[in-house]
Amino acid sequence: MKAVWIAALAGSAFLPGVACAQVSDPKPGQGAPSSLPNPEPVQTAPQVETIVPDAEFEAALPKLSDDINAPLEPVQDFNKPPVQPATPNAVTEQIESFPPPAAEAPEFAQPLTPLAEFKVTPVKIEGTEDEKVTTIRYSIVVEGLDAVGLKDRFNDLSALEEGDGKAANATMVAARAREDEKLAVRLMHSLGYYDGTAISTIDQNPRNSGNLRATITATPGKLYRLGEVKVAAGPTVPAGLADRELNLNPGDPIQAERIQGAEANVSLRLPQQGYPFVKVGERDILLDETTQLGDYTLPVDLGPRAVFGEIVTEGRRPVFETDHLNILRRYRPGQLYDSRAVDDLREALIATSLFSTVGVEPVRTGKPGPDGTEVVDLRVTQNAGRPRTLAGEVGYSTGQGIRAEGSWTHRNFFPPEGALIGSAVLGTQEQGLSGTFRRSNAGQRDRTFQIQASVNHSDYDAYESYTGTLGVRWSRDSTPIWQKRWTYFYGAEIVGSNEDQYNFNKGARDRGTWLIAALPTFLGFDTSDNLLNPTRGFRIKANVSPEASVRGAARPYARLMLEGTYYQPVSSSIVIAGRARVGSIPGIARNDLPPSRRYYAGGGGSVRGFGYQELGPRSPDGRPVGGRSLNEFALEARYRFGNYGIVPFIDAGQVYEGLYPTGKNMRFGAGIGGRLYTNFGPLRIDVATPIARKPGESKIALYISIGQAF
Structure with missing residues (x-):
């Protein structure tokens, strides 16, 4: 066997340059034993002749170092083995060298094409369609959580419920079920069922249908x-x-x-x-x-029990000195510490709109206070923001036309909190300019002092006027950031106005100039939950303005107005809102009043469906003349869905020549409005029409503005 194996290797390609010797027949007498008749010839193992002597083979090998730890020798240092001359009974092997490599193509030296330029749009082969993703459907059964009132909460957070009854395969359904097992246990623990367990099972429902049913079975155990x-x-x-x-x-x-x-x-x-x-x-x-x-x-x-100390301030760009901060605080030094007073101070600082960042926090002083307390100062960290503001407002209403108002304000032009305001009105029927100096928190928290000068031109159906006003006022006002329950103002005004009116004595229109002095006052009480978009509560407003007009003779009178609004939610999305207003001007005849100081009704903030100042008595030339008393009513159903709303409404009102609003000849307008709710208030669009419309009255009235109608 060994000889056969050697022969086989010798004849293989694994030994290049080696040839196999011929195997001859056996000699007579060297075959099988004589006891066997006519034996078959038996081949013996061939004798292999040595082709290359060992000494010559060893000499052809490259010389290697005897040090096994020595580094490998470079390949290029090996010498090509010499070509041996042909020998008898041997096959000569011709060793050929490889040809030199060809020169590199120039294309290989070029830079690669950027990936962004490759077209990645898949090639669509006609006659083929994308394979649809396989989905399975499953139903969900939850057992045991209803008994402890957790089923609704579980459904809100469930991974199975979030999958909406669809999954790519059963493995995904099982994974969701395992997540819901953990969820059920966490929910039971949250209610005190610490021995609670949950298990999920997946089966086909019905059998062999391909549809799955995932069952979560919870066992709450005893309540801890x-x-x-x-x-x-x-x-x-x-x-x-x-x-x-x-x-x-x-x-x-x-x-x-x-x-x-x-x-x-x-x-x-x-x-x-x-x-x-x-x-x-x-x-x-x-x-x-x-x-x-x-x-x-x-x-x-606990830390120390504390009383209020002083206010200290720091910051890269401070706005207020300590004396003005002391005006804003609502506590006295030595008073027991109350975090609500700290929050109130922080909100008052934010309401000034003068800071980019502001913070208020207590700091320990180590000073002893009364009754074992420690004195704690408040540290106000303040950094000034941008003091200037550009603002604009655009609106439209039937009878008033387009009205655009813009203003520029520097809120701290005269520190502290001394604002300078310039504003302009440009409209189809009104144009004007005004300048205002206003100091907020003037010597007292929430008190505002302002001086205003303005010139204005108005051209309405009721009158045309050129008016100049100089006024001074002290007030306590609400803002969207700082809405107050009680508000008020009082002040004085000097008004010069040149106006046209219908002269009933002459039977024609003429112009006149009036000088008017007034002491306007206002008191308001507000329990509503939002200044621009109230949804609950009520408001009461009262205006009293003793005045005197001079045109040839001085005539004193008073302008009185009382208004109430009420807001009642009837569901999470519907609010019923109502408004009532009455007014009277005692002490003077209507025709002796400047037209701009009379009462009018009609328009977006009055009785919708009618044009601005359209209601009430009219002169022989068909234009409104106003009156000395009025009453108005409005009812709305405000339905909101998301950031949008629909508001059907009905309004009513009338203006009277006499002193008292009698309620006779009431006029009604009805319509519907749309609301777009934004972060600064609702954008209002109302469309209305008069009920029992008379000749000359508007068919359709449109009103666009910011904020609710009332």
């Missing part, structure tokens, strides 16, 4: 309740303050939301009662599986 409740804190004034504000009692269920809310209440209420630096630590609840009770411990670091 609080055992001992302990607040680890120092003594408080009054005693037991932290325990009272925590308001957790033995026997209460160990519910996550309740416990977190109780701890948050400690963090909120203690700073309102003299502890500005209170820190609530990590709770510890030790559960007893035998009794299903949990002993609760809450560490609380």
Whole structure:
């Protein structure tokens, strides 16, 4: 066998340059044993002749170093083995060298094409269609959570529910089910069922249909309740303050939301009662599986009990000095610390709109206060913002036309909080300019002082006037940032006005000039929840303005107005709003009043469906003349969906020549409006028409403005 194996290798291609010798027949007498008749010839293993002597083979090998740790020798240092001369009985191997490599093509030296230039649009082959993604459908069954009131909460957070009953395969359904197992356990723990378990199963429903049913089976177990409740804190004034504000009692269920809310209440209420630096630590609840009770411990670091000290200020670009900050605060030094007063100061600073960043925080002084307290200062960190503002407003209403108003304001031109305001009105029927100096928080929190000068031209159906006004006013106003319950203003005005009117004595229109002195006052009470978009509450407004007009003779009179609005939500998306207004001008005849000081009705802020100032008595030439009294009413149903709204409404009103609004000859307008709710208030578009329209009255009235009608 060995000889055969060697022969086989010798004849293979694994030994180049080696030839196999011929194998001859066996000699006579060297065959099989003689005891066998006519034996078959047996081949013996061939004898292999050595082709290359060992010494010659060894000499042809490259010389290698005897050091096994030596580095490999470079390939180029190996010499080509010499060509051996042909020998008898051997096949000569011709060793040929490789040809030199060809020169590199120049295309290989060019830069690669950028990836962005490759066309990645897949090639569409006609007659083929994309394979549709396979989906399976599944239903969901939840068991055990209804008994503890968690099924709705589970459905809101469920991964299976989020999948909307569809999945790519059963593995995905099973993965969602496992997530819902964990969710069910977490929810049960949140209510105090700490032994709760959940398991999910997936089966076909019906069998062999391909549709799956995922079943989540929850077992809540017993409810765990609080055992001992302990607040680890120092003594408080009054005693037991932290325990009272925590308001957790033995026997209460160990519910996550309740416990977190109780701890948050400690963090909120203690700073309102003299502890500005209170820190609530990590709770510890030790559960007893035998009794299903949990002993609760809450560490609380009270810090010092404190009283208010002074205000200190810092910042790269301060706006106010300490004396003006003292005007804005609503507490007295030495008063027990209350975080609500700190929040109030912070909101007052934000309402000035003069800061890019502002912060208010208590700082310890180490100074002793009364009754074992420590004096705490408030540090106001202030950085000035941009003081200038450009603003604009555009509106349209039937009878008033297009009206655009723009203003430029520097809110701190005369520090502190001395604003300079320039404004202009440009419209189809009104043009004007005005300049105003206004100081906010003028010597007192929330009190505003302003001086205003203006010139105005108005051209309406009722009158045309050129008016100049100089006025001074003190006020307490609401703003969208700082809405106040009580508001007021009082002041004085001097008005010079040249106006045309219908002269009933002459039976024609003429012009006259009036000098008017007025002491306007206002008082308002507001319980609504929003200044520009109220949804609940009510408002009451009262205006009283003693005046005197001089045209040949001085005639004193008073302009009186009372208005009330009410807002009542009837659902999460519908609010019913109502308004009533009455006014009277005693002390003067209508025709002695300047036309611009009379009462008119009609328009977007009055009785919609009619043009501006369209209601009331008319002169023989058919133009409104106004009156000394009025009444108005409005009712709206404000339906909101998302950032949009629809508002059907009906308005009513009338103007009277006499002193008292009698309610006779009331006119009604009805319509519908659209609302686009933005972060600064609703954009209003109302369309209305008069009911029982008379000749000359508007068929359709359109009103566009910002804010609700009332």
